[in-house]
Amino acid sequence: MTDPQKNFRFETDADGIALAVWDMPGRSMNVITEGVMEELAAIVETVATDPAIKGCVIATGKEHFSGGADLTMLQGLGRAYEALKAERGEEAAMRHFLDESRRLSLLFRRLETCGKPFAAAITGLCLGGAFELALACHHRVASDDPKTRVGLPEIKVGLFPGGGGTQRVARLMQTGDALQMLFKGEQIRPAMAKGMGLIHAVAPTAEIVERAKAWIREGGSAVAPWDVPKFKAPSGKVYSPAGMMIWPPANAIYRRETHDNYPAAKAILASVYEGLQLPMDLALKVESRYFAHILRSKEAAAMIRTLFISMGELNKGARRPKDAPASELRTVGVVGAGFMGAGVAYVTAQAGLDVVLVDQSQEAADKGKAHAHALITGQINRGRAKTADRDALLARITATSDYDALKTCDLVIEAVFEDPKVKAEVIGRVEAVIGEGAIFASNTSTLPISGLARASRRPEQFVGIHFFSPVEKMLLVEIIRGEATGDRALAVALDYVRLIKKTPIVVNDSRGFFANRCVGAYILEGHRMLAEGVPPAMIESAGRQAGMPVGPLSLNDEVALDLVFKILKATEAQVGADAVDPAQKAILAEMVEGRGRLGRKNRKGFYDYPEGAAKRLWPGLAEIQPNRLDPEAVDFAELKHRLLVVQALEAARTVGEGVVTDPREADVGSILGFGFAPFTGGALSYIDFMGPAAFVALARDLEAKHGPRFAVPDSLAVMAERGGTFYGTADKRAA
Ligand code: NAD
Numbered sequence: 001m002t003d004p005q006k007n008f009r010f011e012t013d014a015d016g017i018a019l020a021v022w023d024m025p026g027r028s029m030n031v032i033t034e035g036v037m038e039e040l041a042a043i044v045e046t047v048a049t050d051p052a053i054k055g056c057v058i059a060t061g062k063e064h065f066s067g068g069a070d071l072t073m074l075q076g077l078g079r080a081y082e083a084l085k086a087e088r089g090e091e092a093a094m095r096h097f098l099d100e101s102r103r104l105s106l107l108f109r110r111l112e113t114c115g116k117p118f119a120a121a122i123t124g125l126c127l128g129g130a131f132e133l134a135l136a137c138h139h140r141v142a143s144d145d146p147k148t149r150v151g152l153p154e155i156k157v158g159l160f161p162g163g164g165g166t167q168r169v170a171r172l173m174q175t176g177d178a179l180q181m182l183f184k185g186e187q188i189r190p191a192m193a194k195g196m197g198l199i200h201a202v203a204p205t206a207e208i209v210e211r212a213k214a215w216i217r218e219g220g221s222a223v224a225p226w227d228v229p230k231f232k233a234p235s236g237k238v239y240s241p242a243g244m245m246i247w248p249p250a251n252a253i254y255r256r257e258t259h260d261n262y263p264a265a266k267a268i269l270a271s272v273y274e275g276l277q278l279p280m281d282l283a284l285k286v287e288s289r290y291f292a293h294i295l296r297s298k299e300a301a302a303m304i305r306t307l308f309i310s311m312g313e314l315n316k317g318a319r320r321p322k323d324a325p326a327s328e329l330r331t332v333g334v335v336g337a338g339f340m341g342a343g344v345a346y347v348t349a350q351a352g353l354d355v356v357l358v359d360q361s362q363e364a365a366d367k368g369k370a371h372a373h374a375l376i377t378g379q380i381n382r383g384r385a386k387t388a389d390r391d392a393l394l395a396r397i398t399a400t401s402d403y404d405a406l407k408t409c410d411l412v413i414e415a416v417f418e419d420p421k422v423k424a425e426v427i428g429r430v431e432a433v434i435g436e437g438a439i440f441a442s443n444t445s446t447l448p449i450s451g452l453a454r455a456s457r458r459p460e461q462f463v464g465i466h467f468f469s470p471v472e473k474m475l476l477v478e479i480i481r482g483e484a485t486g487d488r489a490l491a492v493a494l495d496y497v498r499l500i501k502k503t504p505i506v507v508n509d510s511r512g513f514f515a516n517r518c519v520g521a522y523i524l525e526g527h528r529m530l531a532e533g534v535p536p537a538m539i540e541s542a543g544r545q546a547g548m549p550v551g552p553l554s555l556n557d558e559v560a561l562d563l564v565f566k567i568l569k570a571t572e573a574q575v576g577a578d579a580v581d582p583a584q585k586a587i588l589a590e591m592v593e594g595r596g597r598l599g600r601k602n603r604k605g606f607y608d609y610p611e612g613a614a615k616r617l618w619p620g621l622a623e624i625q626p627n628r629l630d631p632e633a634v635d636f637a638e639l640k641h642r643l644l645v646v647q648a649l650e651a652a653r654t655v656g657e658g659v660v661t662d663p664r665e666a667d668v669g670s671i672l673g674f675g676f677a678p679f680t681g682g683a684l685s686y687i688d689f690m691g692p693a694a695f696v697a698l699a700r701d702l703e704a705k706h707g708p709r710f711a712v713p714d715s716l717a718v719m720a721e722r723g724g725t726f727y728g729t730a731d732k733r734a735a
Contacts, residue, residue: 002548003336004024005039005042005043006024006035006038006039007022007023007035007036007646008020008021008023008036008040008043009021009026009032009061010043010046010051012052013213015054015213015217016052016053016054017053017055017056017057017216017217017350018041018043018046018047018053018055018056019054019057019059019209019213019215019257020040020056020057020058020059021060021061022036022059022060022062022065022066023060023061023062024036024062025326026653027565028062028063028064029062029066029067029125029474029730030060030062030064030065030067030130031067031068031069031070032066032068032069032073032130032133033067033070035687037103037104037107037606038486039574040133041110043056044107044110044111044114045114045393047114047116047118048114048115048116048149049436050681052114052119053116053222054215054216054217055116055117055118055119055212055216055222056116056117056118056119057118057119057120057121057212058118058119058120058121058137058206058210059120059121060121060123060211060294061121062083062124063123063124063147063729064124064125064126064147064714065120065122065123065125065126065130065134065489066122066125066127066129066130066133067125067127067128067130068128068129068153068459069104069128069129069139069163071304071308071309071474072075072551072707073158073159074295074304074310074640075301075304075305075309077097077100077101077295077674078202078295078296078300078301079093080097080100081093081096081097081098081296082465083102083477084096084097084118084479088443090221093294094669097292097295098288098289098292099202099717101162101288101291102285102291102292104129104132104162104163104287105148105162105163105164105287105288105291106251107214107282107286108132108133108136108163108164109136109164109215109281109284109445110582111133111136111137111278112136112137112224112225112227113227115222115224116222117138117215117216117220117221117222117557118136118137118139118214118222119137119138119139119140119212119213119215119220120133120134120137120139120140120141120212121138121143121208121209121211121212121307121505122139122141122142122143122148122150123142123143123145123147123148123205123207124142124143124145124147124148124149124185124201125147125148125149126142126148126149126150126664127149127150127153128151128152128153128161128189128589129161129163130625131140131150131151131152131165132152132161132164132209133163134150134165134199135164135165135168135169135172135198136163136164136168136224136461137223138220138221138223139200139212139215139220140198140199140200140201140214140609141199141200141201141202141203141208141211141212142193142194142199142201142202142203142208142213143190143191143203143204144190144191144202144203144204144205144327147187147190148190149187149188149189150187150188150190150198150199151185151186151187152169152181152182152185152186152655153180153185153186154264155182155184155185155262155264155265155268155543156185156303156307157185157300157303157304157307157327158262158263158292158294158297158299158300158301158302158303158304158679159264159295159300159303159304159352160182160264160265160267160268160271160290160291160294161182161291162287162288162290162291162294162295163285164284164287165182165712166182166268166271166272166275166287166723167271167272167275167280167283167284167287168273169182169198169228169229169232170275170276171200171276172196172197172225172233172234173196173197173198173224173234173245173275173279174191174235174650175233175234175235175250175272176205176233176235176250177196177210177249177271178248179253179272180486181196181269182272183254183257183265184514187714189575190202198629199310199684200215200287201399206244212213213329218476219679222710223453226280227280233247233276235403236275238273238276239277240276240471244649245573247273250269250407250657251269252269253640254266254269257393259544259545259547260723261545261547261677261679262295262299262301262679263294263297263299263509264294264298264300266444267290267291267293267294268277269598271286271287271290274286275287276335288697298689300682301681301689302679302680302681302682302685302689303678303712304644305422305667305681305682305685306664306667306668306671306681306682306685307668307671307678307681310664310667310668311503311668311672313664314503314504314505314664314665314668315498315503315504316660317494317498318664319493319494319504319505319506319662319665320491320494321488321490322489322655324487324488324490324491324492325453325491326408326495327491327495327496329353329410329411329492329495329496330353330354330501331353331355331356331408331409331410331424331691332348332354332355332356332409332410332411332412332413332496333356333357333358333405333406333409333411333412333413333414333417333430333434334348334352334355334356334357334358334368334412334413334414334415334585335358335359335403335406335412335413335414335426336358336359336363336414336416336417336426336443337357337359337364337367337369337371337399338359338364338366338368338415338416338449339360339469340415340443340467340469340471341357341359341368341413341415341416342357342368342369342371342372343371343469343471343472344369344413344415344443344467344471345357345369345371345372345397346371346372346375346376346393346471346472346477347471347472347500348501349372349378349393349394349396349397349498350393350500350620351499351500351501352396352499352703352732353396353499354397355396355397355398356395356398356405356408356409356608356662357369357397357399358400358401358402358405358544359399359401360567361399361401362399362400362401364397364401364687365399365400365401365627367393367596368399369397369399369600371518371569372393372394372397373390373394373524374391375472376390376393376394377390391632400682403429403432403433404433405434405484406430406434407433407434407665408436408589409435409438410435410437410439410440410492411438411439411440411441411492411493411496412430412438412440412441413441413442413443413465414426414430414441414442414443414468415439415443416425418444418445418446418447420447420451423442423444423447423455424452424455427440427455427456427462428455431457431458431509433458435680437461437490438541439461439462439488439492439493440456440462440463440686441461441462441463441464441465441489442463442464442465442494443463443464443465443467444465444466445466445516446511446516446567446570447479448481448482448509448510448511449464449481449482449485449486449509450482450484452597453482453483453484455630459482459483459484459485459490459547460484460485460486460488461486461487461488461489462478462482462484462485462489462515463479463480463481463482463485463490463492463493464478464480464481464482464495464509465477465478465479465480465496466478466480466513467495468673469513470479471611474502474667474672474673475502475503475504475582475672476503476504476505476515476611476672476673477502477503477504478504478505478506478507478513478514478671478673479494479496479504479506479507480507480508480509480513481496481506481507481508481509481641482493482507482508482509483700490506490580493559494506500577500730503668503671503672504664505569505660505666505668506650506653506660506661506662507654507659507660507665508658508660508661509659510657510659514659514660514665514669515669515670515673516668517650517653517654518647518650518654518670518673518674518676518683519555519559520550520564520567520650521646521647521649521650521672521701521709522543522552522555522643522646522674523552523555523564524557524581524584524646524709525550525552525642525646525709526539526543526551526553526555526556526643527552527556527584527587527588528579528581528583528584528706529542529584529639529642530553530587530621530624530625531584531586531625531626531627532627532629533625533626533627533629534629534634534639535628535629535631535634536606536621536622537617538553538634538636538639539552539553539632539639540554540617540645541550541636542636542639542640543555543643545640546598546640546641546643546644546677547676547677547679548643548644548675548676548677549642549675549678552643553605553606553607553617554606554607554615555605556599556605556606557599557601557605557607558598558600558602559599559623560598560600560605561588561592561597561598561605561606562592562598562599564588565588565589565592568580568585568588573587579694581682586626587624587637590624591606591624592686593607595620595624597618600615601705604618606618606621615674638702639733640697641702642702642706642710644676644677644680645677645695645698645699645702645710646710647670647681647683647684647734648684648687648695649709649711649712649713651666651683651684651715651718652671652683652684652687652712652715652726653713654666655684655714655715655716656714656715657714663684663685663688663727664727665680666682666683666684666726667682667684667685668682669682670682670683670684684726684727685726685727687725687726688714688726688727692716692719692720693723694726694727695716695720696712696716696720699711700712716725
């Protein structure tokens with residue numbers, strides 16, 4: 001081919017087999033862009049028309065094959081649609097939009113039907129649009145590299161595979177399995193992918209290109225299975241007795257899993273259902289129409305913005321002070337080897353850092369290290385780590401009761417008892433041994449950082465690093481900036497969070513910081529509903545149907561009832577009786593003190609946790625409800641609104657008070673920290689996409705009925721009056 005290619009290297013070997021190596025300049029990962037689509041189209045035409053070329057292998061020049069379509073490009077399509085609609089009307093805009101959003105699908109179909117065989121040689125990640133490209137190839141060889149994964153994760157950002165993925169997957173495997181794969185959006189390992197029929201062969205990385213070439217050389221067919229006459233889908237026809245075993249339950253499962261909150265999931269279901277009744281070209285057209293529809297949905301816009309763009313920006317250090325020098329973290333100290341400290345030690349050692357884990361006694365420190373041993377053993381049992389990884393990990397953790405061992409640490413994180421006196425003593429002992437430049441961080445969940453920093457000799461090197469439990473699973477970390485915290489301490493904290501591959505949000509000091517304030521509001525609302533007499537099962541359903549991962553009572557069981565009660569009593573003592581809700585206090589007092597029900601930890605909370613059986617709501621709850629409402633008289637839609645609005649208002653308050661200064665952080669923090677209904681794009685996007693004026697009207701209505709916890713903060717009221725949004729306001733501030 002004579003055309004100069006930027007993103008692909010293209011060459012043909014002596015056997016007439018072409019190799020297109022995808023290797024985008026200046027990027028660590030290949031993504032599908034306009035330029036890539038154009039070049040790939042040119043490659044397909046060259047292969048199709050050059051009689052000297054027998055077929056073509058597509059491979060990567062990078063560690064990974066590709067992460068898929070450039071989502072910012074897809075976001076741009078949505079914006080272009082709005083602009084065109086304003087200029088030339090909805091019909092013209094829609095036609096243009098459909099044409100644009102179909103380009104990838106048509107390109108892949110052209111590749112599939114061009115008459116020459118294509119094979120994909122996959123190593124590393126091959127996801128989304130890139131895996132759709134591989135699926136359009138007639139043969140797929142994947143490497144056995146531990147990093148290799150294939151999959152269609154579009155659903156995770158509110159999208160669905162629009163490059164033929166829904167149709168090809170549904171023709172490769174049983175419909176039920178295909179739907180599961182598309183709904184879950186999981187990254188699949190090569191051996192599993194082969195078992196599912198998604199790829200044809202697995203080989204060592206160094207051999208995949210040669211294996212793919214060999215397949216072409218040996219006469220691999222250029223006709224996809226579904227283009228062979230009389231092709232039968234693995235599950236047979238949609239309208240058949242077998243089909244009727246699949247589709248009614250599929251609808252029910254969709255409802256159970258999504259509560260109809262995710263239009264992309266519904267589109268997957270419809271696209272597969274309709275597509276399987278049509279020949280491939282028409283089926284792809286159906287898929288494209290759903291894709292265009294989903295691409296314009298507010299759920300996709302919200303989820304792409306928060307879960308892809310904002311999260312990516314925060315992970316790359318959007319909030320890192322620019323002038324702070326890069327930190328050289330090698331050894332991290334963790335003081336307090338209890339529940340949290342042990343988890344922090346584990347994730348830190350997992351990141352390849354050395355850890356000094358200190359507790360009051362050698363025995364307590366060893367117990368913390370044993371927790372790391374147990375966690376990595378779990379990974380080994382699941383095939384995710386090797387015994388050599390465990391040896392290396394444990395060798396990086398020094399467990400001791402000797403504070404002197406901390407002297408080589410660049411950063412020390414304390415996770416001792418939540419008691420200001422104990423913390424002050426620990427701060428003094430640690431600062432007496434660590435070097436001048438070392439940073440001290442506290443993992444406190446309730447004590448203001450500025451107050452704790454008073455016990456420090458160098459408060460500018462003092463910062464909050466607040467983990468969530470379980471540390472090894474939760475992706476969010478709140479970094480708390482105290483009054484005196486300096487830029488370097490902030491930068492070191494952010495660099496550390498980046499090393500352990502979690503997502504940071506930076507918040508200013510305040511009681512409860514950000515996430516726990518919103519979580520507290522959600523739990524309180526559940527308690528209030530209980531006190532009003534709403535049947536407990538309705539409260540829990542309302543939470544889940546609103547999009548939360550669990551209902552408020554269930555969440556309280558996980559957090560522990562006595563902990564929430566203790567925080568309530570501490571707030572009452574420190575701030576005053578008006579700061580706590582009497583109905584909540586009464587319920588918690590009865591549960592904790594009256595009935596000894598502490599939550600999951602003692603298998604007795606709002607739920608019972610019978611041995612070997614699923615948890616179930618405690619039947620005795622009715623006894624502790626001061627009132628009982630007739631379920632028929634309860635406005636269920638209002639319950640759902642209450643549970644989200646109360647959290648969103650708390651998030652808006654944190655912005656009004658200057659605790660959170662960037663809407664991206666509130667949104668990312670709310671989804672990663674406490675699972676705020678992901679389809680909304682987060683607690684502030686929920687307000688922005690509803691329209692702040694409509695949200696304020698809804699909140700005021702709830703305030704009139706349910707009291708001042710639904711009061712709209714002034715900053716939000718003013719913003720709504722002026723027609724602003726959180727993101728619009730933040731953009732203006734940044735400009
Ligand atoms: P924990 O009781 O499990 O662990 C505390 C550990 O600190 C114990 O092992 C104790 O022996 C040790 N310790 C106490 N005094 C010490 C000293 N002077 N020197 C060395 N070690 C000492 O508590 P936890 O749940 O791990 O909580 C620790 C901190 O993390 C608290 O500040 C808590 O608020 C915070 N936190 C907890 C959670 C959670 O879900 N549990 C979440 C976020 C933050």
